[in-house]
Amino acid sequence: MPSPLRPLARLFAPTPRTVEREVLDVELPDGRRVALQRVRDPRARRLKLSVDERGARLTVPMRASVAAADRFLAEHRDWLAAQLARYTLDDMPALAPGATLELPLRGAMHALRWQAGRFTRLDHADDGSGDLVFTHPARAGEAAMRRAVRDFYEAQARSDVGRWLPRYLPSLPRPPRRTLFKMMSSQWGSLAPDGSMALDLSLVLARPGAFEYVLVHELCHLIHADHSRAFWREVEARYPHWREEREYFHAEGRRLKATLRALCGKPA
Incomplete structure (x- = not known):
């Protein structure tokens, strides 16, 4: 009662x-x-x-x-x-039509061209030059341009993961349930108990070997949820040069995260 x-x-x-x-x-x-x-x-x-x-x-x-x-x-x-x-990086890129002349991707800077169009989007140039092309209406706001940059980077990151993942799936007990890309403050990746994998979107700005190492690291958590010696043996077996990539993040990680936030974080 x-x-x-x-x-x-x-x-x-x-x-x-x-x-x-x-x-x-x-x-x-x-x-x-x-x-x-x-x-x-x-x-x-x-x-x-x-x-x-x-x-x-x-x-x-x-x-x-x-x-x-x-x-x-x-x-x-x-x-x-x-x-x-x-954390003060004076050379952080900014988005300004006609003024921003290059953008980072996969450890390198790529020339950026601006052109008028109906929709706001960022993509690779069709001429095979490796340049990027930013199409935008005259009245495109900062938020729309930042969203276009984020969409482009996520598409590129998914393309990289899609290219690397089949190499490692046969040796895993199961594939990740899904892959999410986020702007993370301190982590580079995480694996949820349900098998969902989250990766920091700024990884697509890093050199490809470093990005692939983080992917392997998170995939190995499908075998061992901790960071035990057994876990690191699994990483070593799949990616023997992981220590070099970890040192790369120690040296460049802060800049990668700050660059992504400067380009596609919330407007100031």
Whole structure:
């Protein structure tokens, strides 16, 4: 029999708190001012300052005061400046009709031509030159152009996976259920329990050997879900040069992710 007090319990239960976000203007030790996202998160247990290709972020637990968060930020301004310097890439490409003259793909820069047309799309030139052609209406907005770049890169990435995958399927217990391409912050790939494989879209900007290594890495998780010695033996058997590609990501990974975000992330 339901308790007569249950409606009262629901009435007086605390309201679940949601994540609160605000953008602050922060001055660094050298006088530069940068945007920092302050996030008050009910799941957070401690103050945390982080920086990635999206910018700076200060995570604040619900119990922490604004004054405590400000003190924490002031104490770590030097660290924040150093980390932001690592993620400041002055030569990031931008999309500007007629001004952007090349785009990255598969570890190389490709000449880009612009032409007028009814639809916004990016594709390879038909003349076999290896150039890219960006077709767009006169009124095409930034969001439409970014979407065209993302669609092109995803089509190219799927083409690469489709070319490599048959080589490895015979030695696997099952194929991946499906393949998704995402803009990932730190990972290069992941395999869900249902066998769905997610890959970072910026892999299509990397040299092909590095992209193929990540594919092999995730496929080997169909055999071993962990990173045990047995798992790495499976990777070694299929891709003996995986260490070289891992070092490539250590050196170039930040730039690859930042480049993809600059080209087809959300407009500023």
